[in-house]
Amino acid sequence: MAQVADTAQKYMGGGVLRKEDPELLTGRARYIDDISMPGMLWVGIVRSPFAHATINTVDTSRAANLPGVRAAYSGADLASEWADGLPCAWPVTEDIKIPKHWPVAQDKARFAGDPVAVVVAETRAQAADATEAVDVDYDPLDVVIDMEAALGDGATKVHDEFDSNSCYVWNLEVGDVDDVFNNAAVVVKERYYHPRLIPNAIEPRGVVCQPNLPQGEFILYSATQVPHILKTTLALTLGMPEQKLRVIAPEVGGGFGSKLNVYAEEAICVAVGRRLGMPVKWIEERSEGYLATIHGRDVIQEMEVAADSDGKLAGVRANLKADMGAYLQLVTPGIPILGAFLYHGVYDCQAYSFTCTGVFTNKTPTDAYRGAGRPEATYAVERIMDSLARKLEKDPIEIRRLNFIEPFNEAREVASGLSFDSGNYEASLDKALEAFGYDEMRAEQQRRRDSGDTKQLGIGISTYIEMCGLAPSQVLGSLRYAAGGWDAATIRCHPTGKVTVVTGTSPHGQGHVTSWSQIVADELGVAFEDVEVLHGDTAISPLGMDTYGSRSLSVGGIALHYAADKIITKAKTIAAHELEVSEEDLEYDGGIFSVKGAPDKSKTVAEIAFSAWTAHNLPEGTEPGLEATYVFDPPNFTFPSGAHLCAVEVDTETGMTRVEKYVAVDDCGNVINPAIVEGQVHGGIAQGIAEAMYEEAVYDDNGVLMTSSMASYRVPSAAELPSFQTDRTETPSTTNPLGVKGIGEAGTIAAPPAVVNATLDALAPMGVYHMDMPVSPERVWAAIRNARGQEVESRGKDTTAAGSGLGSADTPGGDA
Amino acid sequence: MRRVSLTVNAVEHEAMVEPRQLLVYFLREQLGLTGTNVGCDTSTCGACTILLNGKSVKSCTVLAVQAEGTEVTTIEALAQDGDLHPLQQAFHETHALQCGYCTPGMIMAALDLITNNEDMDEDEIRTGLEGNLCRCTGYHNIVKAIQQASSEMRSFATK
Numbered sequence: 001m002a003q004v005a006d007t008a009q010k011y012m013g014g015g016v017l018r019k020e021d022p023e024l025l026t027g028r029a030r031y032i033d034d035i036s037m038p039g040m041l042w043v044g045i046v047r048s049p050f051a052h053a054t055i056n057t058v059d060t061s062r063a064a065n066l067p068g069v070r071a072a073y074s075g076a077d078l079a080s081e082w083a084d085g086l087p088c089a090w091p092v093t094e095d096i097k098i099p100k101h102w103p104v105a106q107d108k109a110r111f112a113g114d115p116v117a118v119v120v121a122e123t124r125a126q127a128a129d130a131t132e133a134v135d136v137d138y139d140p141l142d143v144v145i146d147m148e149a150a151l152g153d154g155a156t157k158v159h160d161e162f163d164s165n166s167c168y169v170w171n172l173e174v175g176d177v178d179d180v181f182n183n184a185a186v187v188v189k190e191r192y193y194h195p196r197l198i199p200n201a202i203e204p205r206g207v208v209c210q211p212n213l214p215q216g217e218f219i220l221y222s223a224t225q226v227p228h229i230l231k232t233t234l235a236l237t238l239g240m241p242e243q244k245l246r247v248i249a250p251e252v253g254g255g256f257g258s259k260l261n262v263y264a265e266e267a268i269c270v271a272v273g274r275r276l277g278m279p280v281k282w283i284e285e286r287s288e289g290y291l292a293t294i295h296g297r298d299v300i301q302e303m304e305v306a307a308d309s310d311g312k313l314a315g316v317r318a319n320l321k322a323d324m325g326a327y328l329q330l331v332t333p334g335i336p337i338l339g340a341f342l343y344h345g346v347y348d349c350q351a352y353s354f355t356c357t358g359v360f361t362n363k364t365p366t367d368a369y370r371g372a373g374r375p376e377a378t379y380a381v382e383r384i385m386d387s388l389a390r391k392l393e394k395d396p397i398e399i400r401r402l403n404f405i406e407p408f409n410e411a412r413e414v415a416s417g418l419s420f421d422s423g424n425y426e427a428s429l430d431k432a433l434e435a436f437g438y439d440e441m442r443a444e445q446q447r448r449r450d451s452g453d454t455k456q457l458g459i460g461i462s463t464y465i466e467m468c469g470l471a472p473s474q475v476l477g478s479l480r481y482a483a484g485g486w487d488a489a490t491i492r493c494h495p496t497g498k499v500t501v502v503t504g505t506s507p508h509g510q511g512h513v514t515s516w517s518q519i520v521a522d523e524l525g526v527a528f529e530d531v532e533v534l535h536g537d538t539a540i541s542p543l544g545m546d547t548y549g550s551r552s553l554s555v556g557g558i559a560l561h562y563a564a565d566k567i568i569t570k571a572k573t574i575a576a577h578e579l580e581v582s583e584e585d586l587e588y589d590g591g592i593f594s595v596k597g598a599p600d601k602s603k604t605v606a607e608i609a610f611s612a613w614t615a616h617n618l619p620e621g622t623e624p625g626l627e628a629t630y631v632f633d634p635p636n637f638t639f640p641s642g643a644h645l646c647a648v649e650v651d652t653e654t655g656m657t658r659v660e661k662y663v664a665v666d667d668c669g670n671v672i673n674p675a676i677v678e679g680q681v682h683g684g685i686a687q688g689i690a691e692a693m694y695e696e697a698v699y700d701d702n703g704v705l706m707t708s709s710m711a712s713y714r715v716p717s718a719a720e721l722p723s724f725q726t727d728r729t730e731t732p733s734t735t736n737p738l739g740v741k742g743i744g745e746a747g748t749i750a751a752p753p754a755v756v757n758a759t760l761d762a763l764a765p766m767g768v769y770h771m772d773m774p775v776s777p778e779r780v781w782a783a784i785r786n787a788r789g790q791e792v793e794s795r796g797k798d799t800t801a802a803g804s805g806l807g808s809a810d811t812p813g814g815d816a
Numbered sequence: 817m818r819r820v821s822l823t824v825n826a827v828e829h830e831a832m833v834e835p836r837q838l839l840v841y842f843l844r845e846q847l848g849l850t851g852t853n854v855g856c857d858t859s860t861c862g863a864c865t866i867l868l869n870g871k872s873v874k875s876c877t878v879l880a881v882q883a884e885g886t887e888v889t890t891i892e893a894l895a896q897d898g899d900l901h902p903l904q905q906a907f908h909e910t911h912a913l914q915c916g917y918c919t920p921g922m923i924m925a926a927l928d929l930i931t932n933n934e935d936m937d938e939d940e941i942r943t944g945l946e947g948n949l950c951r952c953t954g955y956h957n958i959v960k961a962i963q964q965a966s967s968e969m970r971s972f973a974t975k
Contacts, residue, residue: 017908024916025904027851027891031917034850124841125834202855202863202951203917253853253917254951286856509915509952675911679953683914686954710860710949718942718955747954 010590011518011528012672018514019533029251032206032223033283040208041070043269043282044127046117046134047291048109051145051362051703052156053138055109058117063133068126071276072119072134075104081271083239086327087262089229089482090334096168096358099159101327103237103264103271109138110158110326111362112703113291115264120272120280143362143703147300147321150359158326158360167324167358168333172340174417175351180315184306188388193772194376195696196298196323198707199369200715201508203253204284205293207266209273218273219246222266225255226546227506229330229483231538233262238270245270249536252508256687257368258293259508260548261330265292287709295697296369298323299336303343303380306351311392311399315351316415318343318380324358325365332367333358337479338467338549339373341416345381346425346465346641347403352415362703368548370687371748374466379773382462382753386760390769396461396757397433401426404463411636411734418467420639421733421741424667428729429463432643432665435725441647441661449765454653457660458762460646462754468742469554469638469735486633487551488543489560491520491567493626495613497606499526501533504544505556510744511676512552516560518672519738523564524605525591543631550640550742553672558736559632566628571608577619578603578611638733638741642666644685646754650762655781657759659689663725664750669733669741677743681726684747690716691748692755693774763787822883824849825893833880840864842880843890851891851920855949862948865921866890872928874921874947891920894927902972903927903965912961914952922948922958930966938963 023029048055060072085101104115119130144150144158150165158165181187208221218240224230227247235242252259265282273280284292299322306315322336336356343354389399405414407424414420438459445457470476471485490502501516517531534540545555568588575593576583579601586593594602608626611617615624647661664681671677694714698706707713732739752773759775760768766787771779782792821830824847831846843849843866854876855863864876867889894901900908903923913919922945929936929944936944941962942955950958 018911020916021908021913022900024913024919025891025900025907025923026895027849027920029916030850031853033844033854036845124845125836200949200951201915201917202861202949203853203915204855252915253855254915256951286858286861511914679911679914679957682954682956683952684954686956687951709858710856711858715860715949715951717947717949718945718959721942721955723938723956723959724954 009522011521013674015675016514016518016528016673018511019517020511020513031203031251031253032208032221035208035221035250037208037210037279040279040281041120041122041276042124042127043272043280044119044121044131045115045265045268045282046119046131046136047288048105048114048116048138049112050109050138050140051112051143052141053109054141055105055107055116056137056139059135060117062135063119063130066126066130066133068122069130070120070122072117072130074117075102075106078104078118078271079106082237084237086237086264086267087233087330088328088332089233090331091480092170092333092337093168096333097162098328099161103267111364112705113364114326118268118272120276145361145363145699145701145703147323147359147361150361151357158362165360167360169355169357170337171355172416173353174415175315177315177317177351177353180351181306181317184314185309186307186311186388186391187304188384188391189302189304190384190387190770192301192303192380192383194297194299194301194379195773196366197296197369197691197695198290198697198713199256199258199293199296201254201256201258204286204289205259205263205265206283207269208279208281209269210279211273211277213277217244218270219248220266220270221248221250223252223259224249225252225259225506225508225548227536227538228504228544228546230262230266234267234270237267246539249506255508256370257296257372257548260368261294290705290708290713291364294329294367295325295364296366297376298366299376301376301380303384305384305388307388311388311394311402313344313347313349313403316344316349317353320356322356322358323363323366324360325363326360327365329365329367332365334481335366335368335373336376337373339377341418342374342377342465342467343381344415345378346405346423346463348405349415363699370684371745372549374745374749375691375752378462378464378749379753382464382757386757387769390764400429400461400463419636421636421735422731423639423641424729424731425463425641428641428665428667429643431727431729432645432663435665435727436645436661436663438645454651456650456652456762458648458650458758458760460754460756460758460761462644462750462757464644464750465639465641466745466749467637468550468640469634470549470551471637472635473633483545484633485545485555486631487545487556487559488629488631489556489563490627490629491563493567493605493609495610497526497609498530499524499532501531501560502541503533503535503556503560504541504546505552506536506544506546507552508547510547510552511673515553515672515676516557519557519560520564523561524567526606550744553740554638554733554736554742555632555634557740558634558738559630561738562630562632563628566630567605567626570628571605571626573619573622574608574612575603578617634735636735638669638735640666640668640741640743640746642746642750644750644754646758648755648758648762650759650780652784655777655784657693657775657777657780659722659755662722664747665727665729666743666746667729667731668743668746670730670739671728672740678726680743681747682724684745685724685751686716686721688748688751689721689755691773692752693776694720696774818881820881820884822886822888824888825890835879835881837880838876839878839880839883840875843875843888849890849892853917853920855917860949861918862925863918863921865924865948867924867928872925891924894923902968906961906965906968910957910961910964912953912957918948918950922950926962926965930962930969936966
């Protein structure tokens with residue numbers, strides 16, 4: 001194999017414009033809400049306004065009698081539809097507590113937003129009206145909102161069947177950690193609260209189910225990242241033969257992990273379609289989505305490092321409490337585990353300890369949000385490296401250089417037990433420092449400090465690493481994940497020389513159609529325009545594990561590369577036969593097989609595709625047709641890394657903080673499409689800055705989400721963000737033959753500590769050494785006032801609901 | 817039900833609508849113009865931005881009956897004879913879209929911005945886009961696209 005590795009690259013690495021764009025730019029793309037069918041009915045969901053309540057009665061009679069209403073169901077009415085609850089595919093420990101999660105609650109509501117009844121009507125508006133006419137009698141119960149309170153003795157339990165709200169305890173220990181910490185010259189210990197976030201893909205979720213009862217078949221259209229996972233898991237939840245369920249992800253308007261799930265509404269729409277025999281549709285309203293779509297993060301981290309007196313790391317100890325919310329969604333318990341091996345970052349050390357306790361609370365379930373576990377790890381590592389530098393009075397750059405793992409081009413084991421694929425952390429940092437003008441910025445910072453300028457400058461560094469390319473199936477198995485981590489690709493060479501590619505990945509903005517075309521065009525020597533890429537339909541693409549965790553190129557793209565190899569292997573046999581030479585006498589380059597020493601004797605892949613189709617003259621035993629499928633199971637993860645530098649300007653009078661300069665040098669290995677890579681970095685940084693400065697989901701003591709709409713949860717606009725300076729180093733991955741690593745989450749992982757470190761750097765001369773995210777103007781202002789011994793008038797929690805972008809000053813897990 | 821007549825993308829329409837019908841759903845569900853998207857319920861995200869009598873508005877904040885007698889322009893009207901509008905072309909060339917969901921609204925907002933403001937600097941463009949949220953691009957390339965389209969549209973206009 002690997003005939004294609006040396007093929008001339010015409011498209012890969014080049015500036016190719018996206019094939020996806022024209023229909024998106026002209027409004028012709030078909031998203032979930034653009035799908036409509038004759039006779040289609042609308043589903044509305046009645047949700048509990050209480051975070052914890054007994055459901056006494058659900059009276060649907062008033063709703064059922066409204067104009068246009070076809071049906072109204074309580075949780076009990078639909079109970080017979082479920083063969084099982086909604087799935088949790090990642091039971092991280094043997095003794096994990098997994099509560100039954102019915103799509104519609106039957107006895108108790110366990111978070112504000114828990115579905116308690118379903119209505120079906122002829123129009124969107126009638127369905128909305130009907131949801132308000134369902135009378136539910138609740139007995140509100142005590143709630144648990146704060147994770148630490150939830151773990152306390154006598155705490156109200158989210159699930160009565162368990163003995164406590166502790167869902168699981170997962171740990172990893174390498175080396176003699178206690179010994180290293182006991183004998184260290186320096187120990188730094190800090191506590192960080194990583195706020196709860198709301199993903200906010202701009203397209204809300206939605207579902208259309210089209211039943212064909214006589215055949216027992218169902219087509220489910222869903223705004224999902226994971227059509228393949230949905231098909232298998234929903235078949236189990238609904239007790240439905242999997243071969244009768246087809247899942248289609250139409251154009252999907254962003255995901256960021258929030259559409260990497262199996263949601264109640266997906267199960268409900270299939271169940272209602274099965275009952276009524278009519279197509280049904282549900283479209284999430286944004287404020288509804290804030291309750292019903294998974295949240296991200298919400299983790300308390302106790303982070304500890306041991307070092308010698310120079311600051312050379314010896315050990316790392318991380319102890320997490322992770323908020324699961326009220327139920328376990330698809331991979332809720334596993335999110336912290338995705339970061340569990342990365343708490344030493346890009347630094348060498350000998351002893352490593354990680355413990356995470358998953359905690360049930362009466363809040364919306366958490367799950368994968370862009371970065372998933374790795375932003376938490378990176379934040380803890382990069383914050384504490386700055387604190388270590390401060391303690392030893394060193395420059396944060398110096399402390400990082402001292403501890404970097406040396407450059408390596410072959411996989412090497414690191415302290416946590418992982419095997420990093422390749423890395424050159426110095427190289428990206430050097431490049432970033434130069435682009436940033438680090439020395440000049442430090443000089444400017446000193447000038448402002450000396451002059452007592454009210455606008456102080458802060459500089460923050462984040463030299464991050466992440467873990468992508470999910471994942472080697474055996475490793476997933478050892479981590480108790482319920483599925484594999486492979487992905488699949490099919491290449492079909494048509495007799496006319498055109499090519500269809502079928503991929504198991506499911507893009508929703510990442511441009512796979514373009515990048516996959518680049519790979520195939522180069523490897524098979526066909527025109528970029530002549531490659532069609534199909535995805536997101538389980539009937540067209542039966543094999544796949546979908547798109548999340550920056551896995552698509554480094555798993556699905558590699559499957560494509562190997563499928564091209566299979567095509568070439570078969571085509572070579574046919575070409576040798578037609579040219580009447582042995583296969584060893586043929587050379588392959590850019591889609592052409594030519595006879596060594598006689599280059600005028602040649603055949604193109606397109607010509608072979610035609611003769612494989614006519615099958616008039618094939619070698620003995622060769623099947624007609626030129627098509628190949630490859631399923632790639634990666635041998636290891638990939639480990640993208642990089643250096644991000646951020647300068648913030650803090651107005652010390654008002655607390656107003658702005659990012660003045662942001663430089664990102666990322667290393668995602670080899671690059672197929674530089675513009676797409678840059679775009680991923682830009683979007684990731686923006687989300688990371690948002691996480692650091694603007695966004696936080698805030699609950700009141702009763703479990704009511706106060707940041708309950710886009711008007712009160714601060715997704716930043718263009719006006720809050722700067723332009724970014726991006727560059728790359730390229731250290732090819734050793735995990736796969738294309739040397740690619742993944743870039744989808746890098747910005748979101750790297751940016752938060754860069755921004756917070758910068759903000760704290762601005763405030764350090766005033767004696768402010770800690771703030772939790774979001775480092776909103778109000779928090780910055782309060783921190784400065786506190787440091788100066790000035791009074792800070794508390795405006796109470798409800799100020800956070802007004803949505804002025806001020807974040808929250810006094811939420812659980814605030815300043816330690 | 818109330819009767820409403822308006823011109824949408826140069827075509828006159830007369831229809832019966834519920835008084836509470838939002839303009840965006842009238843466009844999407846009654847006229848089948850699904851290029852205009854809905855992203856929120858608080859007039860925050862701007863995905864539904866259209867031009868109403870030449871000015872950008874969020875069509876989720878206008879009742880269909882309020883559009884009586886107006887001229888509405890949606891994303892579907894921008895490309896002519898298969899050629900992308902300079903703004904669409906600039907978005908394409910600068911990779912200013914990823915999932916594409918905010919894009920129609922972003923382009924309609926940008927069209928108003930460019931038409932009514934000469935020689936905007938980056939800050940002015942960013943402030944002008946405040947009502948339109950994008951979660952994919954970080955706005956970096958959107959700002960570039962608008963700068964590029966702005967200069968192209970001006971040079972075209974002065975020819």
